[in-house]
Amino acid sequence: MEHQSQYIHPHIKRSTFGSRFFKADVLFEDHLLVWLLSGETKIVHGDKTHVFGAGDTLLFPRHLLATVLNYPKNGLAHQSVVMHLTTEKLKDYYHKKQPAADSLMGFEPSFISFKKHPLLQSCLASVAPYFDLQEELPDAIASVxxxxxxxxxxxxEPGIDNLLANFAEPGKIGLSDFMERNYMFNMPLEKFGYLTGRSLTTFKRDFKRAFATTPQKWLTRKRLDLAHYQIREKRRKPSEVYLETGFENLSHFSFAFKKQFGYAPTEATV
Structure with missing residues (x-):
């Protein structure tokens, strides 16, 4: 078994990755509350890497580009319970409870870890039996x-209302700054367009104006330059770098690297 998802409700599941690591560049439509039961998760966003271990509870914001790497650890598969905090549910919640007045500014969307907090562990414990019994969680209980x-x-987390109660869709933003911060994510161009408030056609047109080249050529060069820096200056191994710089497999990365720089990644530190 490499990956298995067990749903007890459309918005609550247990996810298990088997004997090998899993990597994906992701963009979620919902906020995700994740209880990490075993294994280790690394999330790369911008120039930061967040590491979460067994017992941590993580809030993963919606509409945030990130690279997720899940690893088995200590002989155990990577396993987590995931709860979707949907826009519909949050709108209903905040219709009844107004956001805190002092939370509506200055909160930067990011990944939040709550560690082993007893209240969140209690919430998890109350749904765990449904996974073990392989029973469906009734809508009324799931809602509660x-x-x-x-x-x-x-x-x-004081101030989190600014994140959870923000229901706006991405609007048109500056293309150059956004791409410079997010080029390492291996996402379809349609997703880059959506996040910058553009159709695919408009995204390609504005990109050509901003960078005087195509998105594909620019993205490949930027990712290779980042990988070269990580290997040569940070003395990291190619096998540690290629996934974090937007490449799907090591052989393709090595081929593109040698074509760009004239030598293999393994020779970059010589």
């Missing part, structure tokens, strides 16, 4: 549990 989770994260 999701609302309970929202209550708890609001209590633990």
């Amino acid at each position: 549990k999701i609302e309970e989770a929202i209550h708890v994260v609001r209590m633990l």
Whole structure:
């Protein structure tokens, strides 16, 4: 078994990755509350890498580009329970409870770890038996549990209303700055267009104006330059770098690297 998802409700699942690591560049439509049961998760966003281990609870914001790497650890598969905090559910929640007045500014969307907090562990424990019994969680109970989770994260993280109660879709933003911050994510051009508030046609047109080249050529060069820096200056191994710089497999990365720089990645530190 490499990957298995067990749903007890459309918005609550247990995800298991088997004996090998999993990597994906992701962009979620919902906020995700993730309880990490075993294994290790690394999330690369911008120039930062966040590391989460067994027992951590993670809030993964929606509409945030990131590279996720899940690893088995200590002989155990990577396993987590994931709860979707959907826009529909959050709108219903905030219709009944107004966002905190002092939370509506200055909160930078990012990954939040709550460590081993007893209130979140209690919330997890209350749904765990449904996975073990392989029974469906009734909608009424699921609604209560999701609302309970929202209550708890609001209590633990002051200012989070600015994230959870923000229902705006991406608007048109500066293309150059956005691409310079997010080029390492291996996403379809349609997704880059969506996040910058553009159709695919407009994205390609504006990109050509901004960078005087095509998105594909620019992205490849930027990713290779980043990989070269990580290997040569940071003394990292090619096998550690290629996934974090937007390449899907080591052989393709090595071929593109040698074509660009005239020598293999393994020779970059010589």
